[in-house]
Structures are given as C-alpha cells and as structure tokens.
Amino acid sequence: IACPALPYMTSDPNSFAYTSARSRWPVILTGIVDDLSRSTLESEGEIAEEGKLLIEKIGALQYDVEHDRALVPLEDDGLYDVALYNEELERQGPMTWGNAPWLYSECYLYRKMYGYLQATVHWKDYDFFARQKLDAFMSSEIAVAELAIRYKTLSGQLHGSVGEDQLHLLFREFIDISLWGNATDLSLLTNLSLDQLQSLQGEKARKESEKNILVNDVDLAWKAISSVEGGRVDLILDNAGFEFYTDIIFALFLLDAGLADTVILHPKAMPWFVSDVLPVDLPVLINALGKFNRAREEIDFLRGQLVKYNEEGKIIIRSSGFWTTSLSYWEIRENGLGGGHEVWQDLKESKLAILKGDLNYRKLTYDAAWPRTTSFATAVGTLATNNVKLFSLRTCKADVVVGLADGVEENLEKTWVDITTAKGKPEPGKGWAWSGKWAVMPFSSGEN
Numbered sequence: 154i155a156c157p158a159l160p161y162m163t164s165d166p167n168s169f170a171y172t173s174a175r176s177r178w179p180v181i182l183t184g185i186v187d188d189l190s191r192s193t194l195e196s197e198g199e200i201a202e203e204g205k206l207l208i209e210k211i212g213a214l215q216y217d218v219e220h221d222r223a224l225v226p227l228e229d230d231g232l233y234d235v236a237l238y239n240e241e242l243e244r245q246g247p248m249t250w251g252n253a254p255w256l257y258s259e260c261y262l263y264r265k266m267y268g269y270l271q272a273t274v275h276w277k278d279y280d281f282f283a284r285q286k287l288d289a290f291m292s293s294e295i296a297v298a299e300l301a302i303r304y305k306t307l308s309g310q311l312h313g314s315v316g317e318d319q320l321h322l323l324f325r326e327f328i329d330i331s332l333w334g335n336a337t338d339l340s341l342l343t344n345l346s347l348d349q350l351q352s353l354q355g356e357k358a359r360k361e362s363e364k365n366i367l368v369n370d371v372d373l374a375w376k377a378i379s380s381v382e383g384g385r386v387d388l389i390l391d392n393a394g395f396e397f398y399t400d401i402i403f404a405l406f407l408l409d410a411g412l413a414d415t416v417i418l419h420p421k422a423m424p425w426f427v428s429d430v431l432p433v434d435l436p437v438l439i440n441a442l443g444k445f446n447r448a449r450e451e452i453d454f455l456r457g458q459l460v461k462y463n464e465e466g467k468i469i470i471r472s473s474g475f476w477t478t479s480l481s482y483w484e485i486r487e488n489g490l491g492g493g494h495e496v497w498q499d500l501k502e503s504k505l506a507i508l509k510g511d512l513n514y515r516k517l518t519y520d521a522a523w524p525r526t527t528s529f530a531t532a533v534g535t536l537a538t539n540n541v542k543l544f545s546l547r548t549c550k551a552d553v554v555v556g557l558a559d560g561v562e563e564n565l566e567k568t569w570v571d572i573t574t575a576k577g578k579p580e581p582g583k584g585w586a587w588s589g590k591w592a593v594m595p596f597s598s599g600e601n
C-alpha cells in the first residue's frame with residue numbers, strides 16, 4: 154500500500170537519515186569486514202577462500218555507499234523476497250545511497266549482505282554480528298544481575314494473594330524494564346520493591362521516570378491483557394543481548410502471573426540491523442546466563458524458568474521472512490504482500506502484539522515525515538482497523554515520531570538545545586528525536 158506522507162530521505166541534511174547513511178553505515182560495514190577477517194583467519198581451505206570473497210564484496214559495497222552510487226536490483230539468491238525488494242526499488246526509485254528513502258535503503262543494505270552469504274557454500278548461516286552481540290551482553294553483567302534479583306523479588310510476590318491493582322503495578326514495572334532495555338541508558342528505570350512501588354515515594358519515582366515517555370498507553374495495553382484470561386501474547390523482538398534479556402523477563406512475568414498461557418517470540422530470519430535477535434539467540438542467551446559470576450542464585454532461578462517454559466511450549470520462537478522485507482507494517486493485512494497476510498492471520502489470534510524498538514516503530518508508521526501531532530491511528534494506516542491489537546515499546550532513535558500533543562515538539566527542541574549546550578556540544582533541537590532519551594508507547598486496538 155502506498156502512503157500519503159513522504160518517506161524520510163537520506164538526502165535531507167536535517168534528518169538522522171542523512172547522518173545514518175554517511176556516518177553510521179560506513180562504521181557498520183567496517184565492523185563487518187573486521188569480523189569476517191577474524192573468522193577468515195581462523196579458517197582454512199575453501200571456507201577461508203569464501204571468507205576472502207565475502208570481505209571483498211562487503212568492501213566494494215562500502216565503497217559504493219561512500220561514493221553515493223546507485224542502488225541496483227538484488228541478485229536472485231533463490232529466496233522469495235528478492236522480487237519484492239526489486240519491485241519496491243522500481244516503484245520508489247531510482248535511488249543512490251545518499252538520495253533514497255531511509256527505510257528502504259537501510260533494509261536493502263542488510264538484505265544485500267545476506268545475499269552474499271547465500272552465494273557461499275559454507276557461510277550461509279553466518280551472523281557477522283554474533284561476536285559483538287555476545288560481547289556486549291557479557292559486559293553488562295551488573296545490570297543483568299540487578300534485573301535477575303529484581304525479577305526474583307517481584308515474581309516471588311506473585312504467589313501470595315496479589316490483587317488486580319498490584320498486578321497492574323507490576324505489569325507497568327516489567328513493561329518499563331522491557332522499554333528501557335531498548336535504550337542505551339537504563340538510568341530511567343526505578344528500582345523499587347512492590348511495597349515501595351505502592352508507597353507515595355514509589356509513585357514519585359515512577360512519575361519521575363515516566364516524564365520521558367511522551368506517549369503512554371500502558372493502561373490500554375493492560376486492559377487488553379487483563380480482560381482476557383490466559384491466552385497468547387506476542388513479542389515482535391528487536392535487539393539481542395540485554396534488551397532480549399529484558400523481554401524474556403517480561404515474558405516470564407506474564408507466564409508466572411497467569412496473564413498469558415503462551416508467549417510467542419518473533420525474531421528475525423537473517424542478521425539484521427546489527428543487533429537484532431535471530432532464533433539462535435535464545436540458546437545463546439540461555440548459555441550466556443550460565444557464565445556470569447554475580448547473583449548466581451537469582452540468575453539460575455530465572456534461567457530455570459526460561460528453560461522450563463521453553464520446554465513446555467509456553468515460550469515459542471516463530472520466525473517469518475516478513476520482518477526482513479523492506480515493507481512497512483501496513484502490509485500486515487488481508488492480501489498483504491511479502492508474508493504480511495500470514496503475519497496478519499497469525500497476530501489476529503493474539504490478545505496483544507508488542508512490537509519492540511525503533512525499527513519496528515519506523516515500519517509501523519511507514520517511516521514517513523508525518524507532522525508530529527498526527528495521530529498514531531493515522532500513521533499505522535490499515536493496522537488501525539484490521540483487528541490486530543498492538544502496543545509499541547520504542548525509545549526514539551530516528552526521525553519519525555507521532556502522537557504528540559500541541560506544543561510538545563517545540564518544548565523538546567528547546568530542551569535539547571539546552572541540554573547539549575550545557576554539555577558544551579550544542580546541537581540543533583531536532584536531535585532530541587534520535588537521542589534515545591525519550592520514548593513512546595502507543596497502543597492500537599485494531600477496532601477504530
């Protein structure tokens with residue numbers, strides 16, 4: 154489906170799209186070449202030969218990106234989505250790296266590299282980001298331990314007679330953990346027990362931490378969850394490592410509290426946007442949790458719950474190629490393209506589909522340059538009325554933001570200039586939107 158609003162473009166110097174294409178992508182590509190070089194050095198024979206070829210191809214791709222070359226149709230690697238990418242390129246193109254719709258060109262970049270892997274014999278399932286994802290997780294030991302302790306404390310209170318209000322409060326806590334797990338900065342999380350949360354002091358701490366959540370529909374999400382007994386909740390995942398860990402904690406809470414019978418996790422089917430979860434990242438996480446020294450007892454408890462629910466089929470991994478097409482989530486509908494129809498049929502059965510992170514939000518809203526007071530219902534197009542209940546947990550790391558009240562954007566711009574000036578690095582006001590300091594949590598009932 155076409156969108157009436159224009160997409161963010163990598164040619165717009167006032168956008169984060171512009172900086173991403175010129176500063177972030179070359180760094181990401183260099184990182185991939187480094188990773189491949191290490192893996193190639195550790196290999197021999199045909200594997201090493203293929204590794205060298207991959208390094209050459211990615212080096213050439215980096216050259217094209219940095220020299221603003223044209224995006225050409227993807228080569229056919231036998232997968233179903235190549236035709237989709239090429240049709241989109243024809244529909245939206247012609248494009249060069251520095252003058253392309255941001256969402257399309259960024260998806261194309263990752264898909265193109267996956268095509269290089271598919272052209273090999275030995276590297277088809279290789280994840281260029283695996284090393285980096287695991288290293289980052291292992292270095293977040295303190296936060297991992299803290300959250301394991303917190304999970305054990307809070308979930309321990311579920312076995313008593315927990316009232317509806319207390320459950321609601323816990324739900325908000327676990328949502329917050331999963332939300333800020335998507336940020337680079339966890340300082341906005343509270344760290345209180347259930348008793349403290351119910352106190353006045355807790356209320357104050359919560360208000361303080363909620364100041365940066367610009368759109369907050371958590372109570373509507375709670376209604377969707379609590380008004381149906383048991384049932385199924387879906388998590389459309391974003392990043393591996395620490396964020397995935399916070400998502401797992403949220404899933405455990407839902408199951409422990411009887412707020413869901415099943416939680417379905419939706420990872421990506423190919424290495425994606427550096428840190429996104431692949432199906433293999435679940436066993437990787439379970440294994441990594443065995444390696445920390447701190448909070449051993451609490452981490453073992455959490456890990457045990459995860460393994461148990463996974464074995465019982467209560468935590469399920471379900472992957473679809475749709476998540477790695479360049480299509481917006483407006484295709485999650487009857488007759489939707491690229492697997493959108495199947496995803497729609499699947500998610501309709503869920504009492505709540507929770508979409509994590511920035512990229513999922515960009516795809517929900519078509520990554521279009523909507524005025525920021527546009528309603529979420531308008532920005533999600535057909536999704537507003539197609540019977541999928543969805544809740545987006547997103548810390549803002551890109552240009553698109555909708556659903557703001559009048560005057561809020563202007564205040565944020567001013568605040569951002571003040572903050573960055575005080576740090577001695579004045580930035581234009583627009584930068585608040587991709588600083589990761591603010592968040593939005595919009596809900597859509599699918600019944601508007």
Ligand code: F6P
Pocket residue numbers: 173259335391392426509510511512513515550551587
């Ligand atoms: O903002 C930079 C960026 O790489 C975007 O391209 C992308 O939308 C986002 O970060 C990824 O963030 P997340 O992992 O939250 O989707």
Ligand code: MG
Pocket residue numbers: 391392426428429510512
């Ligand atoms: Mg991501």
